Each structure stands twice: as structure tokens, then as C-alpha cells.
Amino acid sequence: MLGGMPTTTELEQMLRDADLRVTRPRLAVLSAVHRHPHADTDSLIRAVRAQLGDVSHQAVYDVLRALTAVGLVRRIQPAESVARYESRVGDNHHHAVCRSCGAIADVDCAVHAVPCLTPSDDHGFVLDEAEVIYWGLCPECQPAQRMEMDRRV
């Protein structure tokens, strides 16, 4: 990220720089992704509608795909989860995901630059990215989980 929330003008410039037409749905979706990190599609649809009124879900799906294709947003999808989107792109960071509530936190790559991209045996694959997901319990869910375990014992 390069500082605070981008202004509308900055968002507009991002779209133009990516050769995407500037439309109200696109500005709203891009803004929503910046304001709600790791939000799923449904949350983004609701955020966009709160700002613009009626917008078809298809439009939001289309916009998210276009933004992802040009690299303005990044799509993440941990196992068992729906697609989520974030605006922090281009720095190869990773994610910690809560097994209990699904909360996601950003985690900087421990090994800087191209990271774990050197597995012991790549089986002939040409690799371009190593995606790391740390699974565990977020601070909120740790007490709840402990209580649940106590109850079982």
C-alpha cells in the first residue's frame, strides 16, 4: 500500500493507467476493495449498493474480474472459503486465516523477494509464485476455542 485511502481522482487514474474505462460501478468497486480488505463478493456488492444504489451483482462480478486481470486487486480464496479481494498488490505478501471465523490477516513474507520459490523437487514445473496460507486461530476466537475444549473435557 502507498499510504491512506486513495481519492476518487486517484482511483480514476488507476483505471485509466490500466486501460479500463472509468465507470461509476468500477470506481465504487475499486473503492470498496480499498475500504474493506479481504471482503467477499457479497460484502462488496452491498458496499457498492450503499454508495450507488442499484447495481447488478453481475456488474460487480465483471468488474472484480477485470480489476483482477489487470492487477489492480488480488483475488484470494482459502480452502472452504468464497472468493475474497484485497487492494494490496505487487508485494507478494501472505495470509493468516482463522479456522474458526475465517478472519484474514496480512503476513509479510518472512523470506524477502521471491520466497520459498525453490522447493526441494519441482517435478519439472516452472513455478512463478509461492502462495502461503497460515492456518490457526485469530485472537478473537482463541478464548472461545479454549472454552469449547474445556467443555469437552
Next chain:
Amino acid sequence: MLGGMPTTTELEQMLRDADLRVTRPRLAVLSAVHRHPHADTDSLIRAVRAQLGDVSHQAVYDVLRALTAVGLVRRIQPAESVARYESRVGDNHHHAVCRSCGAIADVDCAVHAVPCLTPSDDHGFVLDEAEVIYWGLCPECQPAQRMEMDRRV
């Protein structure tokens, strides 16, 4: 893994050891997962039906969930993919996934033992697993991709 394909008797013992009743669908599913590493649910349903005749898809889904719950199989689900299952469990290995055809290969963890489980900042999460997915192109898809790029230029 502990050697070659387990015999039916060994599969039966695995189920009993896990406190699961021994049924024909369970033996067939467990066997199919051993015979078809990284297969999706549909492939497994077809493998099971080839062996037993009619088996409801629901039965296979139930069995896969039960086997996953007790740790006899492991469920993996790279982004944009349906659920897949493997019988290699308990050794914390990772996967290389082909962006083009979805092929999956096992990759031993470069850092042995509990691996990358020490991110720079865990945000208060209590982590228990680091899942690594290496994205790239499998040997089969590399020529195809190169041709596609040539065509574009």
C-alpha cells in the same frame, strides 16, 4: 505413505483404528483415494461405481468427510478448483499446481519439521499449519503455453 497400495485388509484396519464402521462404500472410497492421488470428488465417485456398481454420490461425499475428519485422507482445494483428496497424510508436504491444466504434484517441505510456521508478524494468531501452494506450469503445459505466447507476438 508406508509403501505400496494397501490391501483390503489394511484398509479395513485403518477404518477400525479410526473408530469408523467398515462398509463397502468406505473401503471403495478409501481405496480409490489411494489409487488416484489428487482426484476430485467426481472422479472418485466414478472410481467407486466402477468397483461397486451404484453408489449414491451422497454416500461418497459423506465418506470423504468422515475420512477427512479422522485424518485418513487430506482434502486440498487450490483457489478456483473443486475439492481434491489425497491419501498421503501426516507429513506436512505441499503442492505444485499447474495454472493451465490444474495438475497437482507433491512437493516435500523444503524446511523440514514445522516449516515456515514463523511468520514475521502473526497478528496474535495462534498458528498450527503453514500451507504452501506453488503455482506454475506443469511439464505438459509448458510447450502449449509457449506456442500461445508466440501466437500473440
Next chain:
DNA sequence: CGGGCACTCTTGACTCGTTCCAGAGAACCG
């Protein structure tokens, strides 16, 4: 500044992996 092309949004149906439910059937304890 206005016409026109190509792209984008709306609407609504649809796919497909997966889950839910109720009842029949089977494993296993005693």
C-alpha cells in the same frame, strides 16, 4: 462538440459442486 463503435451494465435464466432431509438398510455390541 457530437457520431459511432466497442465496451459495459442490466436482467434473468442457468450450471454445478455440495449440502439437507427423511426414510430404508446395514454394522456391530451384547
Next chain:
DNA sequence: CGGTTCTCTGGAACGAGTCAAGAGTGCCCG
């Protein structure tokens, strides 16, 4: 071998995401 409890069958349902056709609009160019 009977009873209990878990498992399987069959069919309906769900939900995230996609497809398709036509109306609408951004933006290039004259």
C-alpha cells in the same frame, strides 16, 4: 441373533458464480 445407532439411498434444495442478449454509456476521432 436382536436392538441400537450409524450409514446409505434418492431426491430436493442451496449458493457462488457464469452465460447470454439487449439496452446503455465511455471515449476516440472527425
